Amino acid sequence: MKWFKQLTIAALIAVVGFSSVPASTPVATAASKLSGKIVINGSSALLPLTLQASNEFKKLNPKVKISASAAGSITGPQAVRKGIADIGAVDWDATKDVPGFKKFEGQVAHKVAIIPFAAVVNKNVTATNLTTKDLQGIFSGKIKNWKEVGGKDADIIVVNRTFGSGTRVNFQDKALDGTDFMSKGDNYKEVKTSGDMKSAIETTPNAIGYMDLAYVTDKMTAVKINDIAPTEANVINGKYKVWGYGYYMTKGEPTGATKEFIKYVQSTKFQNGSLKKLKFIPISAIK
Amino acid sequence: MQMKKAMVISMIAAAISASAVTPVFAQTAASKQAVQINQSNFFVNANPVSIRTIVDGGVTLASVRDITNAIGATLHINSDHTVVVKFRDNTLKLKVASKTLTVNGTATALQHPAKEVAYATFIEPAAFVQALGGTYENNTISVVELLDGAEHAIWANSSQLIVSNSAGEGREDFLVDAATGKYELLLASSDTSELVLSPDGKSVAYSDANGAVFTIELSTKQTKQVSTDSSIKNELQYSKDGSSLFFLQGDKSSVIAKVSLADGSVTKVLEDKVDYKGNLEVSADGKQVAFYVFKQPKVTADSNKDVELDDVAIDATGTEPQIYYYNTAAADNKPVQLTKDAADKVFLKLSADGSKVSYISVSADEASVGQLVTVDNAGKASTPSFADKDVYQLVQGGSKLYLLTADGNSTNAIYEIDSASGTSKLVQTVSDSASELLISSNGDIAALIDGQLVVSSQGKWKNITN
Numbered sequence: 001m002k003w004f005k006q007l008t009i010a011a012l013i014a015v016v017g018f019s020s021v022p023a024s025t026p027v028a029t030a031a032s033k034l035s036g037k038i039v040i041n042g043s044s045a046l047l048p049l050t051l052q053a054s055n056e057f058k059k060l061n062p063k064v065k066i067s068a069s070a071a072g073s074i075t076g077p078q079a080v081r082k083g084i085a086d087i088g089a090v091d092w093d094a095t096k097d098v099p100g101f102k103k104f105e106g107q108v109a110h111k112v113a114i115i116p117f118a119a120v121v122n123k124n125v126t127a128t129n130l131t132t133k134d135l136q137g138i139f140s141g142k143i144k145n146w147k148e149v150g151g152k153d154a155d156i157i158v159v160n161r162t163f164g165s166g167t168r169v170n171f172q173d174k175a176l177d178g179t180d181f182m183s184k185g186d187n188y189k190e191v192k193t194s195g196d197m198k199s200a201i202e203t204t205p206n207a208i209g210y211m212d213l214a215y216v217t218d219k220m221t222a223v224k225i226n227d228i229a230p231t232e233a234n235v236i237n238g239k240y241k242v243w244g245y246g247y248y249m250t251k252g253e254p255t256g257a258t259k260e261f262i263k264y265v266q267s268t269k270f271q272n273g274s275l276k277k278l279k280f281i282p283i284s285a286i287k
Numbered sequence: 288m289q290m291k292k293a294m295v296i297s298m299i300a301a302a303i304s305a306s307a308v309t310p311v312f313a314q315t316a317a318s319k320q321a322v323q324i325n326q327s328n329f330f331v332n333a334n335p336v337s338i339r340t341i342v343d344g345g346v347t348l349a350s351v352r353d354i355t356n357a358i359g360a361t362l363h364i365n366s367d368h369t370v371v372v373k374f375r376d377n378t379l380k381l382k383v384a385s386k387t388l389t390v391n392g393t394a395t396a397l398q399h400p401a402k403e404v405a406y407a408t409f410i411e412p413a414a415f416v417q418a419l420g421g422t423y424e425n426n427t428i429s430v431v432e433l434l435d436g437a438e439h440a441i442w443a444n445s446s447q448l449i450v451s452n453s454a455g456e457g458r459e460d461f462l463v464d465a466a467t468g469k470y471e472l473l474l475a476s477s478d479t480s481e482l483v484l485s486p487d488g489k490s491v492a493y494s495d496a497n498g499a500v501f502t503i504e505l506s507t508k509q510t511k512q513v514s515t516d517s518s519i520k521n522e523l524q525y526s527k528d529g530s531s532l533f534f535l536q537g538d539k540s541s542v543i544a545k546v547s548l549a550d551g552s553v554t555k556v557l558e559d560k561v562d563y564k565g566n567l568e569v570s571a572d573g574k575q576v577a578f579y580v581f582k583q584p585k586v587t588a589d590s591n592k593d594v595e596l597d598d599v600a601i602d603a604t605g606t607e608p609q610i611y612y613y614n615t616a617a618a619d620n621k622p623v624q625l626t627k628d629a630a631d632k633v634f635l636k637l638s639a640d641g642s643k644v645s646y647i648s649v650s651a652d653e654a655s656v657g658q659l660v661t662v663d664n665a666g667k668a669s670t671p672s673f674a675d676k677d678v679y680q681l682v683q684g685g686s687k688l689y690l691l692t693a694d695g696n697s698t699n700a701i702y703e704i705d706s707a708s709g710t711s712k713l714v715q716t717v718s719d720s721a722s723e724l725l726i727s728s729n730g731d732i733a734a735l736i737d738g739q740l741v742v743s744s745q746g747k748w749k750n751i752t753n
Binding site for chain 2 (some may be wrong): 040048084268282
């Protein structure tokens with residue numbers, strides 16, 4: 001095992017401060033091996049990446065226990081601030097204000113991946129190349145029928161992520177140029193996670209939604225935006241604009257097992273291996 | 288890949304024998320004295336070589352010319368009788384009867400002066416070889432340039448390992464000779480999974496970022512695409528008959544599937560709609576599988592409430608990883624849950640006959656002590672083995688299991704367990720910096736220590752990468 005020296009309690013207290021008890025406490029064992037528990041919560045887009053990294057990291061550090069959950073990006077830095085998670089996975093830099101969310105004071109953002117996002121439609125939808133203006137119209141509720149954007153005569157079912165989703169923040173910012181979403185209507189529904197979005201798009205005729213590229217399946221269609229297909233190559237060559245960085249947020253600089261886990265996710269080995277396989281893009285791919 | 292131009296010793300124990308003995312007189316002695324010239328057996332880069340030696344004052348000296356010839360260096364004698372040896376970037380100069388060896392212009396001291404016998408110059412072999420950038424121990428010389436680093440490694444066969452290192456935006460995989468460290472590039476890639484070895488040790492397989500599957504014949508390095516299926520493939524592994532590759536399919540590793548190497552077709556083995564499986568293991572008959580399932584804690588959060596209230600709660604009750612077993616003969620997509628305890632579980636190994644699963648159970652308390660646990664495929668667990676040891680890693684090597692455990696203050700121990708009889712024995716100790724134990728199907732042992740690959744040879748560890 002790659003064993004690391006444990007932090008002293010004094011160092012731990014210095015980092016954590018007095019406001020809360022950390023969810024993970026590196027434990028010094030007789031053999032001074034890296035141990036402790038890491039609690040990760042937040043972005044559902046980043047969950048597959050986090051769990052793959054967890055699986056690999058635990059083989060190198062079997063005494064580190066990792067718990068990972070997802071309920072939308074905003075719950076990541078919230079859980080870190082509340083002291084119930086060590087890492088908040090979030091699809092934007094939560095140390096800065098973004099539309100709808102204020103910055104989280106005292107947290108540190110660690111880039112872990114580039115996430116391409118795609119507008120997706122049910123397999124029965126024939127309009128598969130949409131402009132930014134089309135998307136703005138559809139997601140604001142002004143365009144209600146697929147025939148208005150070159151498709152069949154059928155009502156458009158808009159599936160949106162709930163408030164607090166990082167995918168929603170990125171899609172609104174980069175695909176809709178900040179245009180507001182519709183928020184109610186017979187042909188409008190909201191889902192909590194990327195997994196729920198996938199299910200909704202796959203099973204709802206005439207539906208449109210959005211998700212990170214990793215979640216796209218062959219049971220749906222990822223549409224071109226302004227003639228550009230949502231591919232990793234088009235993100236890297238700068239043609240496709242709907243992407244964002246995925247971040248791990250920590251309360252101050254991370255220590256112990258949390259620090260080593262973040263280092264593993266950022267390592268060349270993981271970035272160029274498993275991360276690419278899961279359809280994310282390494283953070284080094286875009287300078 | 289930056290190749291560090293250092294060299295290390297190959298620690299093959301060499302039997303020294305004197306096949307020929309020639310008494311001569313040392314010209315430099317004040318009074319002529321008979322000196323025996325022996326033909327001694329050396330190993331140079333693992334190859335046997337005969338080198339002349341003498342014993343002078345109780346110290347064995349070796350022929351400068353013989354070593355020079357054996358390693359491929361050049362030797363020249365200046366008019367002032369200075370012996371000049373050039374090897375790669377190093378230039379050595381020495382004089383008979385002198386205890387000074389000049390290396391690239393810098394003088395270093397010899398413990399014993401160089402000596403001339405029968406018009407040949409003899410020198411301390413260790414100092415001479417090390418000055419040339421090589422390594423020397425017990426008549427064994429190595430001047431092989433070693434690979435720099437080893438992030439990941441697997442045994443290909445008893446004489447070669449496959450070593451992987453990150454390189455730029457990708458990875459390089461090398462075939463490395465276990466005896467000498469001599470290496471050759473096998474694959475340079477930018478988006479491939481780790482290489483997995485076929486049961487016969489003749490080929491490796493990998494998938495790329497598009498899900499396509501490839502194999503490489505190790506003898507020819509010929510690459511062949513065997514599947515164009517684009518699904519995400521995690522934890523590729525060969526079936527024991529080498530005809531297919533099992534894998535966890537999808538970004539959530541929800542489905543267990545296999546791809547045929549003959550026609551590239553993909554067949555689902557288990558589709559139970561349970562996400563985040565891991566550590567896939569397949570029995571020898573290819574009909575039984577075992578794996579973990581990682582459950583996610585339940586998160587309660589109300590998106591309608593003010594973000595500043597941090598109205599989020601995480602309930603991890605009952606989400607510890609658990610082990611499941613599935614016999615495809617059942618064909619019901621209902622795997623059997625073998626464990627229910629709160630301990631963490633790593634290094635799962637399914638026995639060849641599929642009858643039992645061994646794994647390292649890491650206690651849920653803060654002590655996090657690892658124990659070897661075996662559970663049969665009906666869920667009945669045995670008493671933990673090695674209960675007095677803190678077990679770090681479990682590795683399969685042929686029909687045997689190997690454990691890396693805590694030992695002394697600065698060492699870990701490696702134990703071998705016979706799967707059939709259950710008997711165990713201590714095999715070797717290793718530095719407690721060892722990050723990974725590697726066992727071949729024949730029981731050859733290697734380890735990764737601080738990013739370097741070391742191989743066990745006759746009870747000793749030798750570096751075969753820097």
